[in-house]
Amino acid sequence: MQKRAQRWWDLPAAFFLLSCLMAASIRLGDTKWTQGLGIVATTTLLATILGLALGYSRFKGWIAALIGLGYTITIVPWQLTLQIQAEVAWLERVSSLGGRLWNGVQNFLHNEPLTDPLPFLANMVI
DSSP states (O other): OOOOOOOOOOOOHHHHHHHHHHHHHHHHHHSSSSSHHHHHHHHHHHHHHHHHHHHSSSOOOHHHHHHHHHHHHHHHHHHHHHEEEEESSSHHHHHHHHHEEEEEEEETTOOOOOOSSSSHHHHHHH
């Protein structure tokens, strides 16, 4: 039988990574460039914890990448839809998110000014 390699955990490095990323995302939220920048800190925390867990796991690299992609496809729209009015139904929020992002891309491609803050917010979260 083949013995598996021992995994090691560098707790100070993980702490400093989380500290640096959280400091940068909190400082971004403090700029108040647009409403809702606080979700960048939340998403950063979730992504860092997930990334550290996947890095420590015994998954093969491509499986960990697929899991990370799946969580990204799930968490980013979820966080962005929280910025849309709570009175609106969930599917309407997702539809509104897609439409607003599409309009933002169209404005960008046609060199028109962006008046909606959601494309910038989506860029920061991703």
